[in-house]
Amino acid sequence: MAKIRHNNFLDTVVSVMSNAKEAGALHLYAEGKEFNGRYIQVRGKKLFHFGTTGYLGLEQDSRLKEAAIDAISRYGTQFPLSKSYISHPLYAELESLVGDIYQHPIIITKNSTLGHIAVIPSIVNDGDGVILDHQVHWSVQNAVNPLKLRSVPVEMIRHSNLQMLEDKIKKLQSKCNKIWYMVDGIYSMYGDYAPIRELMKLAEKYTQLHIYFDDVHGMSWKGRNGSGYVMSVLNEVPENVILFGTLSKTFGASGAVMVCRDIKTHKKIRNFGGPLTFSAQLEPSSVGAAIASAKIHLSDEIYSMQTELQDRISYFNACLKETTLPLIAINDSPVFYIGTGMPETGYNLVNRLIREGFYVNTGIFPAVPVKNTGLRITISRHNQKQEIKALVHALEYHFLKSLEDTQTNLERVNFAFGRDTGKLKTKSDKTDRLSLEIKRSINEVDKQLWNKTVGTNSLLDWEGLSFIERVFKQNELPEHNYEFYYFMIKDADDTPLLLTFFTYGLWKEDMLAPTSVSVRMEKERIDDPYLHTSSCLSMGSFVTEGAHLYLERSGNNWKEALALLIGEVEILEKQLKPQTLIFRDFTTDDNELNDYLHNKGFVKVAMPESAVYDEFSWKDETEYMQTLSSRSRKHFKKEIAPFIPLVKIEVSPQVAEETLDIFYTLYLNVKQNNPSFNTFDYPKKLMQEMNVHKQWEFICLQVKQADHWKMAGVMFCYINGNGVYVPNLIGMDYAYTKEYQVYRQLLYQTILRAKALNMNKIDFGLTAGFEKRKVGARVLDKCAYIQTRDNFALEALDWLRQD
Structure with missing residues (x-):
C-alpha cells in the first residue's frame, strides 16, 4: 500500500475540537458579574467548579x-x-x-x-x-x-x-x-x-x-x-x-x-x-x-493552605476508591483524570455533569490520544467536602449512564488506557437484530457473497485475497507475514450489512510521515532495520487498495453494524496488542461517517489520492484522444505518442525465472527511488506467485540497445473477476525512464490492455494522480481513520519532519 500522506496537524486538531464544541464540551463561556472560585456559571446555570488550575485559591485572596x-x-x-x-x-x-x-x-x-x-x-x-x-x-x-x-x-x-x-x-x-x-x-x-x-x-x-x-x-x-x-x-x-x-x-x-x-x-x-x-x-x-x-x-500560612488542599485531595481519593471509576493516575496531586475512552462518551458525561451542577474539563486530542478522552478534574481549596462527595456520587451514576448511551462498557474504557483487567469479553455483545461471523481465511468465506460486496475492485475479489494469503504466510522475515481476519455482519433476515477484512503485521511507522522523514529514517535503518516499526491492525493490507469496507447504509442499522465491528476489532486488539489500528480508503467528503468514527475514537488522516479509469467508449487512438482534455491531448502528442515506435510491448502471463529476477530488480528500483512508498520491500515470492496465477499478467516494455532489446519497465497487473484491471505494481530501469518516457508509456499501455480485455474499469491505485489524470483517469481524494496506543510515534516522527 502507498504511504498515507502527512496530515495537516492543525486541520486534525480543529476537526476534533469542532466536534467537541458542537457536543457542548469545549469553548464554553463563563457568565455572571462576579466569580468566587467555588462556583462558575455556564449556560445560565451555577456550577460547582472542578476545573481550575488555581489549586490554593490564591487568585481570590x-x-x-x-x-x-x-x-x-x-x-x-x-x-x-x-x-x-x-x-x-x-x-x-x-x-x-x-x-x-x-x-x-x-x-x-x-x-x-x-x-x-x-x-x-x-x-x-x-x-x-x-x-x-x-x-x-x-x-x-x-x-x-x-x-x-x-x-x-x-x-x-x-x-x-x-x-x-x-x-x-x-x-x-x-x-x-x-x-x-x-x-x-x-x-x-x-x-x-x-x-x-x-x-x-x-x-x-x-x-x-x-x-x-x-x-x-x-x-x-x-x-x-x-x-x-x-x-x-x-x-x-x-x-x-x-x-x-x-x-x-x-x-x-x-x-x-x-x-x-x-x-x-x-x-x-x-x-x-x-x-x-x-x-x-x-x-x-x-x-x-x-x-x-x-x-x-514565605510565611507559615502557605503550609496551612497546602494542608487544607491535601486534605481535600485525600478525601477525593478516598471517595473515588469506593467506586469503580477508572482513575488513570493515583497519587496526591490535585489533578485527576477519569478515563472515558471514546470522545462521545466523554462529551456525554461532561454534559450530564453540567446538568447535575458540576463543571469539569474535557481531556481530548492532541493533549491525549483520541481514544484516551476523559474528564480532567482538579481539586482546589475552594471545593468543600460536601460538594466533592456529591461530585463522586454524580460521577458514579452518570458514568454508567454515559457508557450505556454510547454503547460501551467499563472494560473497554480500561482497555483503551492499557488498564488490562482481564475482563474484556472474548466476544462482543450481539443484538437480536444482527449476527456476526469471523473467519481466518478467504477460503472459509462464501465466494459469491464476497465478490458481489467487497470484491468489486482492486485485488479484493475472492481469488485476489486467496493469492495474497499464499504470498504473505510462512516467510522468513517477520514483515512478510500477515494474519488475516474476515468479518461478516448480517441482519435478522440474513441480509449482508457489513463485510471487510483486516490484516495484522509489521509496518514502518513513517508511513504516516512525509518523504523527508522516510529518507532520514532509511539512513538510520541501515544499522537498525526495524527502527520505528511496530505492529499494525489494518483494514485491508499493504498490497490492496480501494474500498475495503462494504457497508449497507440504505437502512437504519448501519451504525449498529459498524459499532459491532469496532467492538470485535477491539477484542482482537487485546489479543494482538498492535500499536496502531487503521480503518482505511474512505472518501474525504463523507461527513456522517467522519463524525461517527471520530466519536468512536478515531483520528482522520489524509491518504494519497487514488485514480480510476472507466471511459472505454472509444474505438481507436483518435477517439481515445478525444476523451481527453485539451491539455491532456497535448501531453499525449508530446510525451507519449512519439515514443510508442521506440519501444516493444509484450503482455506475458508467465515468464522465465531469469526474467522474473529482472522484474524483481526493476520493482526494487522503483521502491528504493520512491520513499513516499515507504513500506517494507515485498518478498520475491510475490512475483513468483504472480507468475503461476491465472489472473496475473505482466505488461513488459523493452527498448532497443545496439543489437538487442533490453527490459526497461514492467507493469504487474491483476485481472479482477468483476471486470476490473489492476496495475498493482510497477518496475523501471531509471537509466531509460526519461529517454523513453517509460512510466507514461506503461500507463497508456495499461489502458490499451484493459480495453483489449473488455474491462469496465482500471483501478490505478494511489499516488501519482497528476500523471494518471493526463491519460484520462479520474482522481479521487482518500482518507483513513487511525487509533494509536499513544501519540508517541506521530509526535516523534513529526519532530523529524520539522528538522
Whole structure:
C-alpha cells in the first residue's frame, strides 16, 4: 500500500475540537458579574467548579486583589518599557521575594511560554543535544524546535520511559557535550509525576546529563515556601538542573520564574535571553499581586493552605476508591483524570455533569490520544467536602449512564488506557437484530457473497485475497507475514450489512510521515532495520487498495453494524496488542461517517489520492484522444505518442525465472527511488506467485540497445473477476525512464490492455494522480481513520519532519 500522506496537524486538531464544541464540551463561556472560585456559571446555570488550575485559591485572596488594585492606582495599567532599559519600581521587590522562596538565582518572565523561548536557546549550546519526554508541555517543545536550525540533535522518548532515555543518552554521549532531558514535574492531564529521583541517579551515572524541569503545575501547593513539586523532592537545585515555576495558576498572579544555580548561566539569560531582552514586562497589577502572594509563600500560612488542599485531595481519593471509576493516575496531586475512552462518551458525561451542577474539563486530542478522552478534574481549596462527595456520587451514576448511551462498557474504557483487567469479553455483545461471523481465511468465506460486496475492485475479489494469503504466510522475515481476519455482519433476515477484512503485521511507522522523514529514517535503518516499526491492525493490507469496507447504509442499522465491528476489532486488539489500528480508503467528503468514527475514537488522516479509469467508449487512438482534455491531448502528442515506435510491448502471463529476477530488480528500483512508498520491500515470492496465477499478467516494455532489446519497465497487473484491471505494481530501469518516457508509456499501455480485455474499469491505485489524470483517469481524494496506543510515534516522527 502507498504511504498515507502527512496530515495537516492543525486541520486534525480543529476537526476534533469542532466536534467537541458542537457536543457542548469545549469553548464554553463563563457568565455572571462576579466569580468566587467555588462556583462558575455556564449556560445560565451555577456550577460547582472542578476545573481550575488555581489549586490554593490564591487568585481570590483579598490581599492579592488589593495589591493589584493599588499597583494600578499608583503605576497605571502597564509600564510600557523593556526591562532591558528599566524595570518598574515593584520589580526589584518581587525578584527579591521570589529569590527567597527558591534560595537560588531567579529570573522573572512574562509567562512560561516566553520564558522557555528565552531560556532554552540560551542554555543549549551548539554541540549539545536534547531529549524530550513526548508528554512534556507544548511550550517546551515549541522552544526546542528552533535549535534544529543550529544542528542540535533532538530526540524524543515515550513518556517516563527511563530505559528508552538511557538508550538515547548512549546514542548522543559520543557526539554531544551536554545532553538536556526536558520533562514536566507534574503532567497537566493525568496529574502524574516525573520520576525525579530516578532521573537524578541517571545523571550521576551519565555526567553529561542535565535536566530541564517545567514544574508550573507543581507550584505553590507543594514544597518548602510553595516552591513546587520538583523542589519538594530535590530540596535544592543542583548544578545540572534548570527549573521553571509559575507566578500564575496556583501562585495567583501572573508570570513565570526560571531558577538555576549557576551564576554565569543566570547572567547570560538575564542579559540576552530572547524575548526577555526587548519584550514588554509584567503589568504593575500582576507584579503587585505576585508580591502579595510571595509574602504568603514565605510565611507559615502557605503550609496551612497546602494542608487544607491535601486534605481535600485525600478525601477525593478516598471517595473515588469506593467506586469503580477508572482513575488513570493515583497519587496526591490535585489533578485527576477519569478515563472515558471514546470522545462521545466523554462529551456525554461532561454534559450530564453540567446538568447535575458540576463543571469539569474535557481531556481530548492532541493533549491525549483520541481514544484516551476523559474528564480532567482538579481539586482546589475552594471545593468543600460536601460538594466533592456529591461530585463522586454524580460521577458514579452518570458514568454508567454515559457508557450505556454510547454503547460501551467499563472494560473497554480500561482497555483503551492499557488498564488490562482481564475482563474484556472474548466476544462482543450481539443484538437480536444482527449476527456476526469471523473467519481466518478467504477460503472459509462464501465466494459469491464476497465478490458481489467487497470484491468489486482492486485485488479484493475472492481469488485476489486467496493469492495474497499464499504470498504473505510462512516467510522468513517477520514483515512478510500477515494474519488475516474476515468479518461478516448480517441482519435478522440474513441480509449482508457489513463485510471487510483486516490484516495484522509489521509496518514502518513513517508511513504516516512525509518523504523527508522516510529518507532520514532509511539512513538510520541501515544499522537498525526495524527502527520505528511496530505492529499494525489494518483494514485491508499493504498490497490492496480501494474500498475495503462494504457497508449497507440504505437502512437504519448501519451504525449498529459498524459499532459491532469496532467492538470485535477491539477484542482482537487485546489479543494482538498492535500499536496502531487503521480503518482505511474512505472518501474525504463523507461527513456522517467522519463524525461517527471520530466519536468512536478515531483520528482522520489524509491518504494519497487514488485514480480510476472507466471511459472505454472509444474505438481507436483518435477517439481515445478525444476523451481527453485539451491539455491532456497535448501531453499525449508530446510525451507519449512519439515514443510508442521506440519501444516493444509484450503482455506475458508467465515468464522465465531469469526474467522474473529482472522484474524483481526493476520493482526494487522503483521502491528504493520512491520513499513516499515507504513500506517494507515485498518478498520475491510475490512475483513468483504472480507468475503461476491465472489472473496475473505482466505488461513488459523493452527498448532497443545496439543489437538487442533490453527490459526497461514492467507493469504487474491483476485481472479482477468483476471486470476490473489492476496495475498493482510497477518496475523501471531509471537509466531509460526519461529517454523513453517509460512510466507514461506503461500507463497508456495499461489502458490499451484493459480495453483489449473488455474491462469496465482500471483501478490505478494511489499516488501519482497528476500523471494518471493526463491519460484520462479520474482522481479521487482518500482518507483513513487511525487509533494509536499513544501519540508517541506521530509526535516523534513529526519532530523529524520539522528538522
